[in-house]
Amino acid sequence: MKVSLFIPCFIDQIYPETAFNTIKLLQKAGCEVSYNPNQTCCGQPAYNAGFWDEAKKIGLKFLNDFPEDTYIVSPSASCTGMVKNGYNDLFTNSMEHNRCRNIQGNIYELSDFLVNVLKKDYFGAELVGTAVYHDSCSALRECHIKDEPRQLLSQVGGLELLEIRDQESCCGFGGTFAVKFEGISAAMAEQKVQSAVAVKADYIISTDSSCLLQLQGYIDRQGLPIKTKHLADVLTSGWANI
Structure with a gap:
């Protein structure tokens, strides 16, 4: 194809x-x-x-x-x-x-x-740890994508997927929203990251790099022991010399 x-x-x-x-x-x-x-x-x-x-x-x-x-x-x-x-x-x-x-x-x-x-969900990926999936506003509300990333992540060896409080809430990025309403944007990022920290997740995974940039910024400023990863990076984790 x-x-x-x-x-x-x-x-x-x-x-x-x-x-x-x-x-x-x-x-x-x-x-x-x-x-x-x-x-x-x-x-x-x-x-x-x-x-x-x-x-x-x-x-x-x-x-x-x-x-x-x-x-x-x-x-x-x-x-x-x-x-x-x-x-x-x-x-x-x-x-x-x-x-x-x-x-x-x-x-x-x-x-x-x-x-x-393609009707495929297994790619031989391995990533040991716990993770939460962040439903980006665009994925959930514009593209109606919710189950697909979770189905793919469920096939990643060593990865345990957790759900968090306010699962479908926004990360606060919203393009220029993060610039025009910095205080609100930062508070939304804090809420999302702290919800992931509360369930002791090692990773926050999403389909949108803009959301990950927003959340990683808060993580870095606070020095928190959690990382963000794009879905594509997770699904290729553990591959040897490919």
Whole structure:
């Protein structure tokens, strides 16, 4: 199966190893992965800030950078949700309407693609410890992804998955929300991390690197004995020389 890879800005600039692990994971699942180096952003920062004209220009580039007839997979529910939902505001009844709809129907967040398209959940990963899964707002509310990451994590050798209080609460990032409402944002991150610490989790795992950046920032400032990891990094843990 041919797959076109979409790597969001956060992963490209801050977590490049997650991008490479996503490729390894898709290849192990039997996919032929292609990457267009001309790709940039999906336009979500401008869209969320209310600059829809600017977001449309970036979104148009996205539509031109990716094929209409191939699965597009991204290790980000946030950016996937932007294309699937935000693009309705930008391109409905425009000249790009049909092309946009085709791409919207073909783009998948990584866990959704592995479980619901490829029907695979075991990749031989091993990570000893306890973990909580953080439901990002985009994954849960925009992409309707909840069980898929948990199904994948349940197959990781040595990993015990725990649930926490306020499981579905936001991490507080929210793009520019973390800048405009810093106090509220920090308090939300504190609540989420402390809930994980309370159940003695070793890791907080999520599908969104932006959430992990937010939570890791609080962890680092407080010097807490817990780490954040992207789902793709967990699912490739323990692989030898791959």
